[in-house]
Amino acid sequence: MKDLLIMKFGGTSMGSADRIRVAARISMEQQRQRPVAVVVSAMSKVTDLLLESLLRAEAGDRAGLDANVQKLQDRHVECCHELLPKTKQEPVLAGIHFLISEFQRIANGMMMLADRPPRSADEAVAIGERLAALLMAAYLEAEHIHSVAINASSIIVTDAVFGNATPLMTPTREKARRNLMPWLEGGALPVITGFNGATADGRPTTLGRGGSDFSAAILAAVLDASELWIWTDVDGIMTADPRIVPDAAVLDTVTYAEAAELAYNGAKVLHPRTLAPLADRQIPVWSKNSYALDKPGTRIGMPGNTPGGARAVTSMANVALVSLEAAGAELSGTRLMARALDALTRANAEVLAVSSSSYRQNFCFLVRREELSGVMKALEETLSIELAHGYIRPISVDENVGLLAVVGEGMRGVTGLAGRIFTAISQEQVNIIAITQGSSELTICIVVRRDGLEKAVRAVHTECGLGRRVRETAVP
Ligand code: ADP
Ligand code: ASP
Numbered sequence: 001m002k003d004l005l006i007m008k009f010g011g012t013s014m015g016s017a018d019r020i021r022v023a024a025r026i027s028m029e030q031q032r033q034r035p036v037a038v039v040v041s042a043m044s045k046v047t048d049l050l051l052e053s054l055l056r057a058e059a060g061d062r063a064g065l066d067a068n069v070q071k072l073q074d075r076h077v078e079c080c081h082e083l084l085p086k087t088k089q090e091p092v093l094a095g096i097h098f099l100i101s102e103f104q105r106i107a108n109g110m111m112m113l114a115d116r117p118p119r120s121a122d123e124a125v126a127i128g129e130r131l132a133a134l135l136m137a138a139y140l141e142a143e144h145i146h147s148v149a150i151n152a153s154s155i156i157v158t159d160a161v162f163g164n165a166t167p168l169m170t171p172t173r174e175k176a177r178r179n180l181m182p183w184l185e186g187g188a189l190p191v192i193t194g195f196n197g198a199t200a201d202g203r204p205t206t207l208g209r210g211g212s213d214f215s216a217a218i219l220a221a222v223l224d225a226s227e228l229w230i231w232t233d234v235d236g237i238m239t240a241d242p243r244i245v246p247d248a249a250v251l252d253t254v255t256y257a258e259a260a261e262l263a264y265n266g267a268k269v270l271h272p273r274t275l276a277p278l279a280d281r282q283i284p285v286w287s288k289n290s291y292a293l294d295k296p297g298t299r300i301g302m303p304g305n306t307p308g309g310a311r312a313v314t315s316m317a318n319v320a321l322v323s324l325e326a327a328g329a330e331l332s333g334t335r336l337m338a339r340a341l342d343a344l345t346r347a348n349a350e351v352l353a354v355s356s357s358s359y360r361q362n363f364c365f366l367v368r369r370e371e372l373s374g375v376m377k378a379l380e381e382t383l384s385i386e387l388a389h390g391y392i393r394p395i396s397v398d399e400n401v402g403l404l405a406v407v408g409e410g411m412r413g414v415t416g417l418a419g420r421i422f423t424a425i426s427q428e429q430v431n432i433i434a435i436t437q438g439s440s441e442l443t444i445c446i447v448v449r450r451d452g453l454e455k456a457v458r459a460v461h462t463e464c465g466l467g468r469r470v471r472e473t474a475v476p
């Protein structure tokens with residue numbers, strides 16, 4: 001289909017009747033010029049509420065579960081009342097009640113089992129996106145735009161890694177052709193749930209927290225869209241998280257590789273896996289602010305005239321550093337590393353940074369804190385004999401750390417930059433624990449003490465001349 005535009009609206013852009021109206025208006029305007037498909041997140045904070053409800057169900061907390069379900073219902077019913085004329089509300093309210101009863105059915109099952117099977121959790125948590133899609137499609141219809149709410153479990157086919165599934169692009173492309181294309185060809189503006197999919201045999205899955213960006217990218221890739229626009233609550237991709245660095249500036253353009261490095265190293269504005277399906281096909285992405293429609297946003301695409309030096313600084317606070325050390329000559333450091341990486345693969349954990357010492361035959365690696373218990377279990381199982389025989393020292397874990405990353409294609413070969421960055425951090429009296437540089441020279445990762453992380457981010461941001469004030473004064 002020629003000139004297809006995919007647009008994704010995040011939680012805050014869908015967070016109230018007013019916000020849904022704005023999102024719908026943006027979609028309608030674009031659809032006047034070309035075919036459009038929309039991907040939506042759950043209303044802001046709904047996914048957290050659903051996940052917390054499931055924890056309560058598992059713990060047998062009936063009162064807590066019921067109170068949360070009531071909150072969920074009130075929010076969506078109220079939104080429906082505010083969004084739609086009275087005459088159009090009834091079928092939508094019925095849809096909301098149906099979806100909430102589905103959630104209750106799953107949560108009640110968990111309460112009975114005192115367990116939270118990942119597959120059922122994925123089915124339950126995607127109900128937030130289904131509620132949002134229902135409301136948006138109903139509003140578009142009320143505005144006389146031919147629309148339909150589509151559950152992405154009928155389109156996006158994934159593996160069976162519940163909670164963090166990976167799409168299978170060939171069957172997804174087939175399903176998109178079958179279940180989505182006819183709507184677009186018929187002139188409709190489909191509203192598709194972000195975040196979820198299903199295995200080939202129909203078991204519901206989700207793509208990881210913040211996964212609606214990834215859903216939109218998957219659909220853009222399989223439909224060969226001409227562009228993807230990701231609508232959020234900031235003016236685009238910035239030189240740092242504006243909540244940490246008030247002086248952060250919006251970047252006009254970034255490359256796919258830069259955006260991916262930023263996302264993988266903690267810039268929440270994009271889900272880390274968003275860019276891969278798009279870069280392959282060179283589909284341009286725009287990050288835009290649904291609260292400031294006059295702002296152009298950031299264009300993510302192929303490298304052009306890359307500006308020199310660093311482009312942005314990111315950080316991750318919820319990480320842990322795991323260290324392993326061989327106790328003697330019985331076990332080589334290389335072998336220890338191989339065994340440990342094997343354990344990490346089995347735990348389905350991602351290694352964010354690695355550092356090693358050949359002399360001491362030790363190495364340490366950084367993982368997300370939420371993955372730590374799975375990582376430790378897998379390491380202790382895999383290395384149980386070595387631990388029992390004392391071939392390796394007890395595994396040590398440091399949770400009082402944070403990751404800082406400096407990203408920029410233009411950093412390649414800039415002499416002295418790393419030294420300036422380390423000095424800036426040290427001048428803030430923040431301890432540097434480990435340093436790694438990706439082989440692409442695109443990113444320098446630095447592990448620092450957790451309590452100095454934000455200070456270090458601000459210092460590096462200033463040292464690299466990334467702030468708004470610096471840039472504005474630099475313009476002639
Ligand atoms: P959405 O709900 O629209 O998906 P998110 O909350 O997931 O939005 O992502 C947007 C947020 O990402 C912003 O509000 C901002 O605080 C945060 N953020 C972190 N790093 C960056 C960055 N480098 N550029 C822009 N925003 C960032
Ligand atoms: N609603 C999901 C989440 O909060 C997915 C998303 O918003 O992208 O993680």
Ligand code: MG
Nearest residue numbers: 010210268269
């Ligand atoms: Mg997001």
